[in-house]
Amino acid sequence: MIKVRKHVRRIGRRLRGLERKLLVALLVLFLCVEWGPLNDERSRWGVVSGNPFVREVVLSFDDGPRDKGMPELLAVLRSLDVPGTFFLVGKFAERYGPITKTIDVAGHEIENHSYTHPQLYTLWVEKIMREAERCNEVMDALAIRIPRFLRPPGGGFNLKIFYAMRRMNMRMGLWSVNTADYTGRSAQQITADVLRAARPGSIVLMHSGVPSTVEALPMIVTTLRKRGYRFVTLQDLWNGGAI
Numbered sequence: 598m599i600k601v602r603k604h605v606r607r608i609g610r611r612l613r614g615l616e617r618k619l620l621v622a623l624l625v626l627f628l629c630v631e632w633g634p635l636n637d638e639r640s641r642w643g644v645v646s647g648n649p650f651v652r653e654v655v656l657s658f659d660d661g662p663r664d665k666g667m668p669e670l671l672a673v674l675r676s677l678d679v680p681g682t683f684f685l686v687g688k689f690a691e692r693y694g695p696i697t698k699t700i701d702v703a704g705h706e707i708e709n710h711s712y713t714h715p716q717l718y719t720l721w722v723e724k725i726m727r728e729a730e731r732c733n734e735v736m737d738a739l740a741i742r743i744p745r746f747l748r749p750p751g752g753g754f755n756l757k758i759f760y761a762m763r764r765m766n767m768r769m770g771l772w773s774v775n776t777a778d779y780t781g782r783s784a785q786q787i788t789a790d791v792l793r794a795a796r797p798g799s800i801v802l803m804h805s806g807v808p809s810t811v812e813a814l815p816m817i818v819t820t821l822r823k824r825g826y827r828f829v830t831l832q833d834l835w836n837g838g839a840i
C-alpha cells in the first residue's frame with residue numbers, strides 16, 4: 598500500500614501544471630462519453646415513465662405466463678385492441694411455452710422478469726446476470742425477440758443490478774402507477790386508482806392471472822381513450838423519449 602502511494606506521488610510530481618489539467622480533462626471526457634450527457638443511449642439507465650407531454654400509457658403485466666387466467670387476459674386485450682407489455686418469469690415461460698408464444702404472436706411485448714423470481718438485489722452481479730440471461734435464453738429458444746428491459750421482482754434494486762444490466766446492454770423497466778392488483782383488490786378499486794393516477798407517459802403495473810384486473814381493463818381503457826390517451830408498449834414509450 599505504502600509502495601503504491603509512493604509511486605502515485607512520484608507520478609504526481611512528474612506531471613506539471615498543464616499535463617495534470619490535460620489528464621483531468623481527458624478523464625472528464627471519458628466519463629461523459631461512457632456515462633454522461635455525451636452518450637444519450639448509455640446514460641439512459643432505464644425507465645419509470647414516458648414523455649410527460651405525450652398522452653401515451655403502457656399497461657404492463659408481471660409474473661406470467663400462467664396456466665390460469667392468461668386466456669381471459671389476452672382475450673380482453675384483443676377485444677380492446679390494446680398492446681400489453683408482459684414481464685415474464687423465465688421458468689414459467691419455459692414451462693408454458695405455447696402460452697408464451699401465444700402472447701408474442703398476439704403482438705404483445707415480452708420483457709424480462711428474471712428466471713426464478715428471486716430478490717435480485719440480494720445476489721452477486723454474476724448471479725443477477727445469470728438470472729436475466731436464462732430468461733433471455735428461454736425467449737430466444739422460443740424464437741421471441743430478446744428482451745431489452747428487466748423488471749426486478751418485487752421492484753427492489755441497487756447498484757449491482759444497474760451494473761449487471763449495463764454489462765448486458767439491458768435497461769431497467771420500472772413503473773409509475775402500481776395497482777397492487779395481487780392483493781385481492783376489487784376491479785372498482787383498481788379502476789378508480791388507475792384513472793386517478795394516470796398521466797401522460799404513465800407505466801401501469803398489473804399482474805397476469807388476476808381476475809379483477811381482467812374485469813377492470815375495459816373501463817380503464819375506454820375512459821383513458823376518451824381522455825385522449827393512446828396505449829403503447831414499453832419499447833415504443835422508450836423510443837418516444839421516455840425518462
Ligand SMILES: [Zn+2]
Nearest residue numbers: 659660750751
Ligand atoms: Zn414479480
